[in-house]
Amino acid sequence: METHVDELPTPRRVVVNAIRHSPRQGARIAGLGAHRPGRVVGNDEAAAAAGVDAQWIEQRTGVRERRYAGQAETVVSMAVEAGRSALRDAAANAAEVDTVILASCSMPSPMPNGAAQVAAALACPAAGFDLNAACSGFNHALAVADALVRAGTASGVLVVAAERMTDWVAPEDRNTGPIFADGAAGALVLPSSEPGIFPVAWGSDGAKADLIVIPGATGRMEIAGRRVFRWAANALAPVVDAACELAGIKPRDLKAFVPHQANLRIVDALAQYLDAPRLAVARDITGSGNTCAASVPLALQALRRSGEITCGDPVLLFGFGAGLTYAAQVVRCP
Incomplete structure (x- = not known):
């Protein structure tokens, strides 16, 4: 994915839809x-x-x-x-x-x-x-x-x-x-009896759906890499903020951050935004590549297997990609 993006305009901020939990189980x-x-x-x-x-x-x-x-x-x-x-x-x-x-x-x-x-x-x-x-x-x-x-x-x-x-x-x-x-x-x-999955902050921007496509004529993915990089690295901060707020947690209280493993530069840019120095950040992309929907749970499992997170730790999961779609929630590590 090409990432020389200095000449690109900063994308507008995304709209985040948040659904709060009702007091049930x-x-x-x-x-x-x-x-x-x-x-x-x-x-x-x-x-x-x-x-x-x-x-x-x-x-x-x-x-x-x-x-x-x-x-x-x-x-x-x-x-x-x-x-x-x-x-x-x-x-x-x-x-x-x-x-x-x-x-x-x-x-x-x-x-x-x-x-x-x-x-x-x-x-x-x-x-x-x-x-x-x-x-x-x-x-x-x-x-x-x-x-x-x-x-x-x-x-x-x-x-x-x-x-x-x-x-x-x-x-x-x-x-x-x-x-x-x-x-x-x-x-x-x-x-x-206690929530281990907190409310989701999610949304979509279908106006940018043409940035990542698989045309029926070719059956091969096409991606506007620089534009997607700029969108993910700069426009998605409100999703991170909303997910933490819905969980009633500050970024500094998180034990780990597990974003979609699209590009290591995007991972690092989003982690820097959280500004939590002791945060364990999943960088599973280095050994697994981009596995789309599987990347977040694969990276979560890898962090737990390494011992960087343990049972009960609050972890922020964050997915984003084609659609364009995005969703984030705090969970407690099993």
Whole structure:
């Protein structure tokens, strides 16, 4: 993604819609799971395909290596593995899941939906539906799961984000090929006497929908990299502020910040805005690339696995991307 943006005008601030919780039961993330494909692709290989230098990729995106799915690793199969891992982490069984939400923008066809297939593979007696908000898909799906549990409509929601972005980008395209990658991660959401998922701050700017597209004629992603970079790095601050306010927390009280792993420069710009020196900031993009909807839960799982966050820690999750869509919420680490 090209990031020389000095000549671009500063984008207008986004509009943030915030839904406050009613005083009913809360919801929490009870378990996290992930599936990272086995094939690791370094910058030398990605650079050769894109006709650029390996250092050029790292300097402009922060990516050093990424994971590519094998032929047998589909969006659904990766989602199943991530979901199974989340159930295991929560010490829960499939019978406790009555709803499955699959966040993805890379399903190979519009029908059948993937969530129902995930539910069947895991033997969950569940309703299943897909949600496509691109790179903010996990945050949107988590907000829906939280609302379903708090309303009493669902008692156990498995939220999984899975992407095979390598099916939708051209390796030779320097703007997309070296950046996007594959993977899946998920969370089991259960009722809680105390809220572990706080209100979502979200919105969209469809007037800029043409900045990230996959035209039907080509089936390959096209992205206006510099304009998207400027929008994400400069216009999204109100979303961060709103999410913290809705959770009743100051940025300095957060233990970690997990933004969408689009570009390391964007991650660092948003982290700098939070101005919390002791904050653990997810930089999973360096080893995973941009996995769209899967990037936030993959990065969250990586922070917990490293020991940088522990059970109960307040963490700010923040997704943004094609649509253009954005969503953020504070959660407590399971």
